[in-house]
Amino acid sequence: MRQSSQNYKFNYSFSLVSKTQFFFAILAFLALGGVAPSIQAADPASPTAPASALANTPATMPAPAVAVKPAMPDALAGEALYISGDAKRGVVACVGCHGANGNSAAGTWPKLSAQGSAYIVKQLKNYKDGTRANPIMMGMVAALTDQDMANIAAYLRKQQATGGVAQSKETIELGKTIYQAGIAAKGVPACAGCHSPNGVGVPAQYPRLSGQWAEYTSAQLGYFRDGTRKNGASMTTIASKLSDLEIKAVSDYMAGLR
């Protein structure tokens, strides 16, 4: 009974303030050290409760169940930042290189459309922490907050991917064999095993690869191989077993995959 009246008060006050205000209220609450270390400590009757938890925990405030995370990703805010940047904060518009809807115009810049959002966020963080070394993108992420990254990723995930085409008739069979079956003699696993047979990937685990520019893909396989890109351990092992010709062949095949 006591529990349900607490819930009632909580829901009631929640309807009065906006979600944003509620979020900042929680933030302020946490900043004040009000987070209860455990359920036991939140109980004022418990003799083990530290004084600070007692002092700062209002009786009607439920202890947050999870650690503070960015608020829900906002795809519209992500779209605005992607298209226009934010000059005041030094955020450069992504569209200039990555193209409208994340479909870039040339292989110097990767397509980002329809890519899994967890993968996008991870890459942006990896440019920040240096495990993916690239001077251009390291500059681009400097001004991005975790919330910006989540917002942009939510926008990109919803964009329609434009397909690509394989260009090289001579290597298409080799590329297909590597992608779909691997190279048993060299211990190279089938790319399809993780990235899926049609290359759409497995969101949250394996990135989408199909339709990506071959120029970009082969550059990345080279970076995994030479250690410039250190953020995918399995890819470093796999790429280190591929020759230049094999990289070229599989990259071209993937560009036309759908």
Ligand code: HEC
């Ligand atoms: C001046 C051109 C340029 C601008 C502007 C730019 N990028 Fe990039 N971006 C690149 C290049 C070049 C790469 C490939 C870098 C590499 O090899 O790691 C890249 C790579 C990426 C990747 C990795 C893609 C993948 O498949 O792994 C993401 C994600 C990304 N950019 C997001 C953004 C976002 C978000 C913005 C805007 C805040 C942005 N970029 C602005 C040039 C740019």
Ligand code: HEC
């Ligand atoms: C064991 C699972 C696994 C297999 C097999 C695998 N990959 Fe990957 N691959 C990954 C993961 C995980 C990532 C993301 C790494 C990261 O977080 O940067 C990745 C990333 C990539 C990227 C970077 C994509 C981008 O947008 O920058 C390319 C290119 C790639 N893989 C190509 C291949 C090719 C080609 C093969 C087969 C020869 C292959 N992968 C096999 C797990 C795998």
